[in-house]
Amino acid sequence: MKLADKHTPTKEVKYGKALGGFVVAVNISMLLCLVTENLFSYGAAFVSLVGTLALFFDVMITLQFILLVLEIWSRFSRLNAALQDALYPHCTELFVGASPSYRCSLLQLQKTYVALGRAADxxxxxxxxxxxxxxxxxICGATCSSYEVLVKLLSDSDVPGLSIGMPVSISEVWLALHWLRILLLSLSCAAVEDTAAATGVILIRASVVPQRRTAEFDEFLRFTLHGPRTSFSAAGFVKIDRRLIVSALTVVVTYLIILGQLTFK
Known part of the structure; x- marks a missing residue:
């Protein structure tokens, strides 16, 4: 990412810092709320301390990954903005060849694109x-928390034999925290993938002008079309994008229905 900062302008992405601050603030707020609920609900101080530390490190690792993904996204956004500034001023100069500075700029932007793809890998x-x-x-925690909330709601109704010792507020906070992390992981990785793919779209649209087809331009376009795609996967087990939200929701609802049927039986 240092190479990307070297070859692209240091212009900040609009709402970039606000987005990062929002992600940090929401995660810390949910963590503090959950820690407070645990301390007031459980009498064993040692168990509460161990659980709090484990949860803290788990949330911090996920938060660090999300912030690094957003850093890559901001640099891809700056790359696309610099690419548009390099290409679009030449749209009206149909009979003028590309200047040396224009060719050098494309070469630098191509190096930045490759460096950001390697950073994601x-x-x-x-x-x-x-x-x-x-x-x-x-996903497992969201399923368990959803089941606990369901049992608590049914225990307050006319269904006999259903009870749960844990306060429903803890289950609700756990449920919100699990879904928040799934949403942030999926949407941040999907944003990077879409922004990286937008670089190829910009080059394809600019390729209709014959005077713009220099050797550097054709090489950059060929790499974005046939080169490796920027994507994220959890050790090859699952791809992290927007489809992860649908898959997680499907798994949670399926197992919640199964657990509900076993409970009623």
Missing amino acids: HLMSHFGLPMAFDIAFC
Whole structure:
């Protein structure tokens, strides 16, 4: 990412810092709320301390991964903005060849594109297995929390024999935290994938002008069309994008229906 900062303008992405601050604030708020509920609900101080530390490190690892993904997204956004500035001023100059500065700019932007793709690969090689465990933990935790909330709601109705010792507020906070992490993981990785794919779209639209087809331009376009795609996966087990939200929701609803049928029986 240092190479990307070297070859692209240091212009900040609109609402980039606000988005990162929002992600941090929401995660910390949910964590503090859950820790407070646990301390007031359980009498064993040692068990509460161990659970709090484990939850803290788990949330921090996920939060670090999300923030690094957003850093890559912001640099891809700056790359696309710089690419548009380099290409679109030449739209009216149909009979003028590309200047040397224009060719050098394209070469630098191509290096930036390759460097950001490698940064995403290195990120997943480092966080792939932890994210696989984290996604599995979130799906299992969302299923358990949903079942606890369902049992609590049914225990307050006319259904006999249903009770749960844990306060429903803890289950609700756990449920919100699990879904929040799934949403942030999926949407942040999907944003990087879409922004990286937008680079090829910009080049394809610019290729209709013959005077713009330099050797550097054709090489950049060929790499974006046939080169490796920027994507994220949890150690190869599951691809992290918007489809993960639908898959997780399907799993939770399916097992919740099964658990509900077993409970009524």
